[in-house]
Amino acid sequence: MLTLSEDILTKTIRTRPDNSYKGTYGRIVLVGGNANFGGAIIMASTAAVYAGAGLVTTGTDTSNLSSLHANLPETMFVNYYDKVKLSQLVSDATTVVVGPGLGEDFHSEEVLATVLANTNADQTVIIDGSAITLLAAHKIDTPAGNLIYTPHEMEWQRLSGIKIGEQTVEANQVVQKQFNATIVLKKHHSEIYTKTDTYQLPIGTPAQATGGMGDTLAGMIGGFTAQFENQQNAVLAAVYTHSAIAEELAQSQYVVLPHQISQALPSFMKRYAN
Numbered sequence: 001m002l003t004l005s006e007d008i009l010t011k012t013i014r015t016r017p018d019n020s021y022k023g024t025y026g027r028i029v030l031v032g033g034n035a036n037f038g039g040a041i042i043m044a045s046t047a048a049v050y051a052g053a054g055l056v057t058t059g060t061d062t063s064n065l066s067s068l069h070a071n072l073p074e075t076m077f078v079n080y081y082d083k084v085k086l087s088q089l090v091s092d093a094t095t096v097v098v099g100p101g102l103g104e105d106f107h108s109e110e111v112l113a114t115v116l117a118n119t120n121a122d123q124t125v126i127i128d129g130s131a132i133t134l135l136a137a138h139k140i141d142t143p144a145g146n147l148i149y150t151p152h153e154m155e156w157q158r159l160s161g162i163k164i165g166e167q168t169v170e171a172n173q174v175v176q177k178q179f180n181a182t183i184v185l186k187k188h189h190s191e192i193y194t195k196t197d198t199y200q201l202p203i204g205t206p207a208q209a210t211g212g213m214g215d216t217l218a219g220m221i222g223g224f225t226a227q228f229e230n231q232q233n234a235v236l237a238a239v240y241t242h243s244a245i246a247e248e249l250a251q252s253q254y255v256v257l258p259h260q261i262s263q264a265l266p267s268f269m270k271r272y273a274n
């Protein structure tokens, strides 16, 4: 197993060319946030915007609209039950994040099926939270293309069938190959299983153990993959950045709040851009 290092940041984060515009930095759609978990998709969308994604749209329950825009006026909104609009948005996107706060009921399942039915092989699709749990429980076709699953250990148990105590690198690699996808297995010192290599994140702090921290990571992976060309490096750099910012904040804070990671992103990324 390879150890991820700070080098991945300078390898990935690019100085923006003068002659560029918002379309240069990706069109990302984030789908999730039912009436109870609106915060999750707001945090994910915030992370995507603050990581620098060019055009961001949030597909969520209408009850989340005013808090979404009060927190994040940069994002656009679509009612995720509007099948026609959601399908169009997803097919026009470069990058899709689905799952944060989506919930697991019949309606959540329908929204997930609509999203996955409209993705295409040119896109990067990040599957997080409830979307992982739903895929583990129901027969929903997964699309071709660059799929990135971001499970915590219990979500990985549900999806892979490997019990938490038995999630060895070798066992996880076997399932990663069957999925032909990238797996970001989140825990203390998360592991990233790509199509070619396995990496371990050597940083991170229990100050990150708070609800919404993974939702924020999903949005960051979306923001990084939307902008940076090498998709594998973009995932690795997002995972590293998430915990590097947390470690910096934890030097003077007992707990690090997910939205604080997002707020620190523009200045943190500027330090590594080249």
Ligand SMILES: NC(=O)C1=CN([C@@H]2O[C@H](COP(=O)(O)OP(=O)(O)OC[C@H]3O[C@@H](n4cnc5c(N)ncnc54)[C@H](OP(=O)(O)O)[C@@H]3O)[C@@H](O)[C@H]2O)[C@@H](O)CC1
Residues within 6 Å of the ligand: 036, 037, 038, 039, 040, 041, 099, 100, 101, 102, 103, 128, 129, 130, 131, 133, 152, 153, 154, 155, 186, 187, 211, 212, 213, 214, 215
């Ligand atoms: N503000 C919001 O809107 C928020 C919305 N959220 C959204 O909620 C949705 C559900 O996601 P979820 O992760 O909260 O619940 P679920 O998938 O049932 O997993 C929990 C179960 O797994 C177990 N477990 C074992 N190991 C574990 C590990 N390493 N890490 C974590 N859990 C571990 C754990 O064990 P226990 O804690 O009981 O010991 C428990 O039995 C999802 O869409 C998410 O985006 C949240 O982000 C919060 C903020």
Ligand SMILES: Nc1ncnc2c1ncn2[C@@H]1O[C@H](COP(=O)(O)OP(=O)(O)O)[C@@H](O)[C@H]1O
Residues within 6 Å of the ligand: 129, 151, 152, 186, 187, 188, 189, 190, 203, 204, 205, 206, 207, 208, 209, 210, 211, 212, 213, 214, 215, 216, 217
């Ligand atoms: N003790 C810890 N050390 C390092 N990172 C942690 C620790 N606890 C949680 N994290 C990180 O916080 C995030 C939690 O993700 P997740 O469980 O999906 O949260 P949520 O769904 O509430 O947003 C992951 O990136 C995980 O690696």
Ligand SMILES: [Mg+2]
Residues within 6 Å of the ligand: 128, 129, 152, 214, 215
């Ligand atoms: Mg989560």
